[in-house]
Amino acid sequence: MTELARRVLDGDPRALARAATAIENRSAAAESLLKELFPHTGRASIIGITGAPGAGKSTLTDRLVHELRREDKRVGVLAVDPTSPYTGGAFLGDRIRMLSHHADPGVFIRSMATRGHLGGLAAATTDMALLLDAAGKEVVLIETVGVGQDEVEIAKLADVTVVVLVPGMGDDVQAIKAGIMEIADVFVINKSDQPGPDRLEREILALQSLSTRHDGWVPPLVRTVATEGQGVAETLAAMRSFLALAGAKDRAVANWSLRLREMLRERLLEQFANIDFQAAAAEVAARRSDPYTIIDAWTKQFQH
Ligand SMILES: Nc1nc2c(ncn2[C@@H]2O[C@H](COP(=O)(O)OP(=O)(O)O)[C@@H](O)[C@H]2O)c(=O)[nH]1
Ligand SMILES: [Mg+2]
The missing domain is CATH 3.40.50.300 (P-loop containing nucleotide triphosphate hydrolases)
Structure with missing residues (x-):
């Protein structure tokens, strides 16, 4: 168990504040911390x-x-x-x-x-x-x-x-x-x-x-x-x-x-964070493409 997880389980307010910030920032560390904490x-x-x-x-x-x-x-x-x-x-x-x-x-x-x-x-x-x-x-x-x-x-x-x-x-x-x-x-x-x-x-x-x-x-x-x-x-x-x-x-x-x-x-949605929604929306609104084709392309891109 990591030190931070141990201190959170002990109810240490400073550890709690640190962990909360990590969660707010959606950091990778936050996820592994939550995995550790979940059984508790x-x-x-x-x-x-x-x-x-x-x-x-x-x-x-x-x-x-x-x-x-x-x-x-x-x-x-x-x-x-x-x-x-x-x-x-x-x-x-x-x-x-x-x-x-x-x-x-x-x-x-x-x-x-x-x-x-x-x-x-x-x-x-x-x-x-x-x-x-x-x-x-x-x-x-x-x-x-x-x-x-x-x-x-x-x-x-x-x-x-x-x-x-x-x-x-x-x-x-x-x-x-x-x-x-x-x-x-x-x-x-x-x-x-x-x-x-x-x-x-x-x-x-x-x-x-x-x-x-x-x-x-x-x-x-x-x-x-x-x-x-x-x-x-x-x-x-x-x-x-x-x-x-x-x-x-x-x-x-x-x-x-x-x-x-x-x-x-x-x-x-996080995985698609880099997608240019605005540009795609312009394409769809102008009927140069359709939403189905665009979403198909996006999901294919992420199927690995
Ligand atoms: N008269 C009266 N005012 C209240 C009562 N509860 C809250 N207030 C007032 O209503 C305002 C808004 O309260 P607040 O708790 O900030 O509302 P919130 O936006 O729902 O969180 C504040 O000025 C409170 O003092 C109540 O039971 N009676
Ligand atoms: Mg309020």
């Missing part, structure tokens, strides 16, 4: 927290961390922040708010940079969660902005997904319809100190009554005021009820089926 994973609960910008995900995550630390649980936090100018400020805000945990060696916090080009964020997030799992974190919280497809994909990689909604936003139900309904294992109605939580609750219940999940789970609704810490313990309890559901093994297989797909997708 599978113990952490991976919790996805998703919702629109400003819904209170960071505030809630912060409160959950406090609650878990009170139970003496070791915690990892991964903040997935898109580089969009809308959330550029929130990125800093998240960091500052999270600073309150920085002196605590039981908490490890990492902001995941969006990968800009060919995706791969889902795979990188999986790797990072595995790293924290191997390092002995018992709970890994992943905060994602549930607006892009990429972020919804990441949420699906979690063992339990919490969707944070807020009352009084007319587009709530739209967001739910746009696919968040299927990924929510727990609904949090945050900012319940603001007008309208009853109405939002009725809307969610109405949508829930239209469909049943194949696992029979009816995602509970929890009202929170994250800024006050209200409902945080209840949120944790709701997540734990879901995690304790029978069929955890089947869920693990289903999750790995998704994760492997994401990892393969990324691996393939």
Whole structure:
């Protein structure tokens, strides 16, 4: 076993930070490290927290961390922040708010940079969660902005997904319809100190009554005021009820089926990183070539 792997398994925060950087850079060393670490994973609960910008995900995550630390649980936090100018400020805000945990060696916090080009964020997030799992974190919280497809994909990689909604936003139900309904294992109605939580609750219940999940789970609704810490313990309890559901093994297989797909997708795209997509796109758009012929040529090039 390499020195770095040994120190990660010991939970050494500096080794963890180094390994996280290696994973972020997608270095070859990171892959061999992850191979070494993988047999030591599978113990952490991976919790996805998703919702629109400003819904209170960071505030809630912060409160959950406090609650878990009170139970003496070791915690990892991964903040997935898109580089969009809308959330550029929130990125800093998240960091500052999270600073309150920085002196605590039981908490490890990492902001995941969006990968800009060919995706791969889902795979990188999986790797990072595995790293924290191997390092002995018992709970890994992943905060994602549930607006892009990429972020919804990441949420699906979690063992339990919490969707944070807020009352009084007319587009709530739209967001739910746009696919968040299927990924929510727990609904949090945050900012319940603001007008309208009853109405939002009725809307969610109405949508829930239209469909049943194949696992029979009816995602509970929890009202929170994250800024006050209200409902945080209840949120944790709701997540734990879901995690304790029978069929955890089947869920693990289903999750790995998704994760492997994401990892393969990324691996393939990485191999094609040098391809001039722009030039090919121009050819296709001008009808000088067709996408099928071009993709055929690309895949042949890489079949060795
Ligand atoms: N009134 C009220 N404000 C909240 C609540 N939770 C979060 N906020 C505020 O909403 C804003 C956005 O919160 P943040 O956690 O950064 O949202 P995120 O973008 O989803 O991570 C901040 O100003 C918070 O202080 C709540 O329960 N009630
Ligand atoms: Mg945030």
